[in-house]
Amino acid sequence: MASEALVTEGLTRRYGARTSxxxxxxxxxxxxxxxxxxxxxxxxxxAIRCILGLIRADAGSVTIFGExxxxxxxxxxxxxxxxPAFHGWMTGRQNLERAVAFAGQGSKEDIDRALSQxxxxxxDGEKVQGYSLGMRQRLGIARTLVGRPRLLILDEPTNGLDPxxxxxxxxxxxxxxxxxxxTIFISSHLLAEIEQLCSRVGILNQGRxxxxxxxxxxxxxxxxxxxxxxxxxxxxxxxxxxxxxxxASLRPAIDxxxxxxxxxxxxxxxxxxxxxxxxxxxxxxxPQRSSLEDVFLSLTTKELT
Amino acid sequence: MPPQFRAMIQAELQAVFRRGSxxxxxxxxxxxxxxxxxxxxxxxxxxxxxxxxxxxxxxxxSARGALGGAxxxxxxxxxxxxxxxxxxxxVSEEMHDNTLREVLIRPVNRVSVLAAxxxxxxxxxxxxxxxxxxxxxxxGAPLLGMAEAIDAIAxxxxxxxxxxxxxxxxxxxxxxxLRGSGPVVLxxxxxxxxxxxxxxxxxxxxxxxxxxGQQDLAGLDEIAAYFPGEALACWEGWKDxxxxxxxxxxxxxxxxxxxxxxxxxxxxxxx
Numbered sequence: 001m002a003s004e005a006l007v008t009e010g011l012t013r014r015y016g017a018r019t020s021x022x023x024x025x026x027x028x029x030x031x032x033x034x035x036x037x038x039x040x041x042x043x044x045x046x047a048i049r050c051i052l053g054l055i056r057a058d059a060g061s062v063t064i065f066g067e068x069x070x071x072x073x074x075x076x077x078x079x080x081x082x083x084p085a086f087h088g089w090m091t092g093r094q095n096l097e098r099a100v101a102f103a104g105q106g107s108k109e110d111i112d113r114a115l116s117q118x119x120x121x122x123x124d125g126e127k128v129q130g131y132s133l134g135m136r137q138r139l140g141i142a143r144t145l146v147g148r149p150r151l152l153i154l155d156e157p158t159n160g161l162d163p164x165x166x167x168x169x170x171x172x173x174x175x176x177x178x179x180x181x182x183t184i185f186i187s188s189h190l191l192a193e194i195e196q197l198c199s200r201v202g203i204l205n206q207g208r209x210x211x212x213x214x215x216x217x218x219x220x221x222x223x224x225x226x227x228x229x230x231x232x233x234x235x236x237x238x239x240x241x242x243x244x245x246x247x248a249s250l251r252p253a254i255d256x257x258x259x260x261x262x263x264x265x266x267x268x269x270x271x272x273x274x275x276x277x278x279x280x281x282x283x284x285x286x287p288q289r290s291s292l293e294d295v296f297l298s299l300t301t302k303e304l305t
Numbered sequence: 306m307p308p309q310f311r312a313m314i315q316a317e318l319q320a321v322f323r324r325g326s327x328x329x330x331x332x333x334x335x336x337x338x339x340x341x342x343x344x345x346x347x348x349x350x351x352x353x354x355x356x357x358x359x360x361x362x363x364x365x366x367s368a369r370g371a372l373g374g375a376x377x378x379x380x381x382x383x384x385x386x387x388x389x390x391x392x393x394x395x396v397s398e399e400m401h402d403n404t405l406r407e408v409l410i411r412p413v414n415r416v417s418v419l420a421a422x423x424x425x426x427x428x429x430x431x432x433x434x435x436x437x438x439x440x441x442x443x444x445g446a447p448l449l450g451m452a453e454a455i456d457a458i459a460x461x462x463x464x465x466x467x468x469x470x471x472x473x474x475x476x477x478x479x480x481x482x483l484r485g486s487g488p489v490v491l492x493x494x495x496x497x498x499x500x501x502x503x504x505x506x507x508x509x510x511x512x513x514x515x516x517x518g519q520q521d522l523a524g525l526d527e528i529a530a531y532f533p534g535e536a537l538a539c540w541e542g543w544k545d546x547x548x549x550x551x552x553x554x555x556x557x558x559x560x561x562x563x564x565x566x567x568x569x570x571x572x573x574x575x576x
Contacts, residue, residue: 052410055574071307075412085403087320094319101316102411102418104309147411 004063005030005151005183006051011060013046013207020046022207023060028185028200030065030150033177035198036187037292039300043207044187045082048155052079064151075104078149080157084140088129092120092139095128096146103147114142117172133160141169145176151183152176158193166190170197195292205300219290225251226268227258229284230275235259241278245271260288306417313417317395317425326394326486327429330387334433337383338440341375346448367452368445373544375441376461380540384433385472389493391429392476393486395422401484406575415571423473423563430469438462461543464552468537471555474562475533481569500534507532533558 006028013021021043028034038044049055051062053070064073086095093111100106115121118138123131131139137160144152157173158166170193176182188194194201195215202212211218230238238259242250247266253259263271268285275282307313321327349366365373396419399405408418442455472493479492511526529535536554539547 049575054406054409054576056572071412071414073412074410077410079410081406081410083403085407087404089323090320098316098320099407099411101309101312102408102413104307104312104412143407 003030003065004028005032005065006034006153006185007063008047008051009061009063011047011050011062012058013043013050013055014058020207021050021057024204024207024209026202026209026212028151028183030183031177031181032200033173033184033186033198035194035201036185036204037189037191037194037201037296038187038204039189042204042300044204045155046207047204048079048081048153048185048187051153052077052081054081075147076150077153078144078147078151079153079155080140080144081155083159084136084143086128086131086136086139089127091125091127092131092135092142093124095139096124096143099143100146105148106146110146110148111142114145117145118142119168134162134165137161138165138169141172149182151185154184154186156188157186158188158190166193173197191291191293191296201292203296203299210299211295215292218292218295221295225260225262225288225290225294226271227260227284227286227288228275228282229258229286231281231283237278238275238280241275241280245274248274258286306420307413309413310417310421313413313421314424317421318428321391321395321422321425321429322432324391324394326387326390330384330391330429330433331436333383333387334379334436335440337379338375338437338444341371341378342441342444342448345371345374345445349449365453366449368442368449369451369453369455369458371445371449372438372441372455372458373461375437376458376465376540376543379433379437380465380468384430384437385469386490386494388426388430388433388469388473389476389490390486392426392473392480393489395426396477396480397483397489398486400481400573400575403576409575416567419477419567419570423477426473427466427470430473431466434462434466434469457543460547461540464542464547465540467552467555468540471533471537471558471562474559474566477566478562478569481566481573497534500532504529504532504534 004027006026008024008026011021011024012019024043024047036044036047046055050057052074061068062073065076067073067076087098090098092115096111096114100111112121115124118141120135120138120142123135128136128139137157141154141157144154158169161169173184173186174197177184186194186198198215200212200214201218203210203218211221213221228238239250242248242261245266247264248271249262249264251260251262261271272282272285322331345366396405409415475496476489476493479489483489483492507529508526510522511524514522514525530550531554533554536551536558539551539555542548542551
């Protein structure tokens, strides 16, 4: 059984009356690529800052590979928080050498390898102030790798990258997880990216973890949505029929398409029987394939309303 | 301190010496030596030609005198200003542009980060002093002559290092509180102006009060001795003798400022 790479228990952070992080408990296993999802302001970056010791948590604890001491924890971690910052008057390589000095581990070979992995070998002698946003982002990822980490904590790592760059970073992270056996904790609001990359996902909303599991588990947990091809004139007849069936709710049609009904613990056959009893002719019940986006929106919208 | 503390210091040394403020401080240190030596040399030549040794009597125009003049000019405000700028760039500017955050996510404690910065900044001060001393001595000795021993002025340079350390520690306090080098320099300059004004006001009150028979105010001039600026001027004792009280004051400044800056730095949130 894989050991725990990162555990937060009851991590809480308040800014005055506002609770930015509300008893966050997350378990990331070794080898996981854990996607940390949430809308803007959900508390993702606050959580990452607490984990890295950049801000103090009001309550709760962080354990990384069994270590409780923050300094020892960070010996296992390579992290990138939001937009990576560099000394613009230093070259890319000098910035990485500085990172190695403070990491206390890593070598020239590690720097070369990291630069090569992000495609910056050859440009590393240039001053960072001349780098594009994408190059800085790549250099930031390279910097996370130079201290020989076991856990990567990345906050929106594809920010500022063009589609090709985003794919390259995604491929790099997949390769690092697969070949280097790195555990990756990645926060993003790019759902497609998380869906393709992550083995497990946690969804954060208003500072609370509202769901956690594999992408398939999250989708399976979601209410089943059916598109209903039905002869219902006027349309209110269908609404009235659905309203009196516990476990069913009418959802707005997408782009003028068929009416949609969400089922919560209700079998489609029961819905069919109910609609027929109400005098509606049902031609088809078409199950809708949920995506991570559907799950994300349903979880985060529910919380907001 | 973490095992990589030496590497941290080296990294900070590179940063401090490669920054604009560091380079400017080093260049200015050499220039101070050059200006003083050639200035003294010109005055000595003219004094010798015009009015025998009259002008020479007014000031010590030997290499020893030049070393004293260079120290005075260096400490007037040029190099201290660059040192305060360097503190602002190393701490406050790095907090502002988030490069300090990149350091703090490494396996280091905050005290060691601040200590590495402090050591690098003190090294910059030592380098500027060495450059001024070396330039002045190397050029001054052949041009102006070595009439007297320079051990007292050498001690003055050493005391000036202590004074720089005190100033660096003082600048560290606004550096952990404010964002950007400019506000740090402004805060230190305003503080020193206030210190200077009050110090000399108290120094003036005593004799004036005594003159007008106000004996209860006569002792006020002694308060001036407890101002930070008095301790920072400890290097001036190279001529008439060093005062232990000034060094004690300097020690107090260093301890208080490091404690205050560290306490704030440890509690600070980094975005």
